[in-house]
Amino acid sequence: MLTLVAGLVLFLGAHSVRVFAEGWRASMIASVGEKPFKGVYSLVSIAGFVLVVVGYGLARQSPVVMWSQPPVAMRHVAALLTLVAFVLLPAAYVPRNQIRAKLHHPMILGVLVWAIAHLLANNTLADLVLFGSFLAWAVLDYMAARKRDREQALVYRPGTATGTALTVVVGVVVWAVFAFWLHRVLIGVSPLGV
Structure with a gap:
């Protein structure tokens, strides 16, 4: 279950930046550029998604x-x-x-x-x-x-x-x-x- 939760934190956390930290997002894009910001965002999202898939699969083995x-x-x-x-x-x-x-x-x-x-x-x-x-x-x-x-x-x-x-x-x-x-x-x- 820990793997699933970690994946959700990464995946949904990355997708929640505009919900909870719009100002920080804008300042990060201004300081590092839009492409590098989106690159890191994508990597974090992919890592989170993989952990969600693996974690959910593991949790289903012992429901x-x-x-x-x-x-x-x-x-x-x-x-x-x-x-x-x-x-x-x-x-x-x-x-x-x-x-x-x-x-x-x-x-x-x-x-x-x-x-x-x-x-x-x-x-x-x-x-x-x-x-x-x-x-x-x-x-x-x-x-x-x-x-x-x-x-x-x-x-x-x-x-x-x-x-x-x-x-x-x-x-x-x-x-x-x-x-x-x-x-x-x-x-x-x-x-x-x-």
């Missing part, structure tokens, strides 16, 4: 059960929520989509929905630590991002039907690949039981 196994229906709820999360992720990148125009930071909300889905469908301490940490981070990061938007009086361009449709199609296709095949290959669990 500490926190509550009874959720009902099978929770798998269906989680699948629906992760579908929403997979649509929110490309909404951060597909140009001129209505989802981003309305939500402003859809990727963060996608992480939030993904974390909730996994908390509903899982019952071990490692799940609670991993997905609970991502849920807390997503709430704090979304609040900080919206505050920055207000301070900068940021206006998001309106979306188009084409941009929105492309976002939904990309999200659904990637979700289907992940739900029906890749989750089992990478995580060792088939979320839909297929």
Whole structure:
């Protein structure tokens, strides 16, 4: 569990600099330059991600059960929520989509929905630590991002039907690949039981 926690501290810590230390981030970029700062940020994030993957894998070998196994229906709820999360992720990148125009930071909300889905469908301490940490981070990061938007009086361009449709199609296709095949290959669990 220590490896998982260390990975979360590194990964989410690096991704929380704008939440808790925006001034420090700006001064570091000014003093060392944007590319070196992003290089260190990337290395810390990658190291954290590797530790999260290894730590979660180790914790799954000797699971500490926190509550009874959720009902099978929770798998269906989680699948629906992760579908929403997979649509929110490309909404951060597909140009001129209505989802981003309305939500402003859809990727963060996608992480939030993904974390909730996994908390509903899982019952071990490692799940609670991993997905609970991502849920807390997503709430704090979304609040900080919206505050920055207000301070900068940021206006998001309106979306188009084409941009929105492309976002939904990309999200659904990637979700289907992940739900029906890749989750089992990478995580060792088939979320839909297929």
